[in-house]
Amino acid sequence: MKFTNTLLALAIASSAAIAPSAFAQSADLSINGRIFPGACVVDLDGGGVADLGNIRLDSLNTDASTPLDAVNMNMNVSCESAVRFAFTGVDNAGDSATNANEYGLGLTAAEEKIGSARLGMADVIIDGASSHALTSSDGGATWTIVLLPNGIHVPKGGLMGFNTERVSTGPSAIKDMQATLQVQPTIAPTSGLTVTEDVAINGNATINLVYL
Structure with missing residues (x-):
């Protein structure tokens, strides 16, 4: 799993196009961006590889999904x-x-x-204190408190953050965070899988840290 972050976002826009004219032309230029006070480094065990090991076909359910450890x-x-x-x-x-x-x-080879x-985050400690999870589905404009006590799912497309006061005003400013990333895999029913030779499990996800 890879982690990416952005330290400086810069946008340059012009309100006038270049024109083939002998007369003087003018263009309004706006430069937008944010300089963040402190870049963050993310570290994940094992180089970000969750190894499920070898899985015997006969240990999987035929007509129902099989959750793995x-x-x-x-x-x-x-x-x-x-x-933040x-x-x-x-x-x-x-x-x-x-x-x-x-x-x-x-x-599988048969598509x-x-x-x-x-993917869940559990036992999240921020700056030495326990935390409460929040999610946002509108890019951080509004936040919802997550009532589940542990193992908060990392959303695809949405945002997930943490604060110390269990309020919906958004994530706290954090300097240091520790957590357990839980990878909980489930294998589809084998009745729908063609397994005539070894099948490689090839999951890949990126968890982005987004500055607010």
Whole structure:
């Protein structure tokens, strides 16, 4: 899993086009951007690889999905100074998830969906204090408090953040964060999978840290 962040966003726009005229021309220029007070570094156990190991076909359900044991990975975020941020997920495994809200595990050689994985963040500590999760579906304009006590799912497209006061005003400014990233995979019913040789599970997701 890869982590990306943006330190400086810059937009340049002009209200006039270049014109082939002998007369003097003018153009209004606007330059927009934000300089953030402290860049953040994200570190994830094992280089970001959740290894599910070898899975025997006869250990999987034929006519129902099979949940596998979760893979837990330590995750740390360290910022130069306290800054407000949130997380959002991107599924890089194409349209392979059997659950639209989760992340795909790739396809068999016969183009069948192998399953999907839920990505959750649990035991989140921010600057030494316990935290409360928030989500936003409108780019951070409004926030909703998550009532689930643990294992908050990393959304695809939406934002997820944390604060210390359980309020819906948005994430707190954070300098240091520790969490457990839980990868909970589920394999599709084997009756719909062609497994005549080894099938490689090939899930790939990006968790972006977004400055607010």
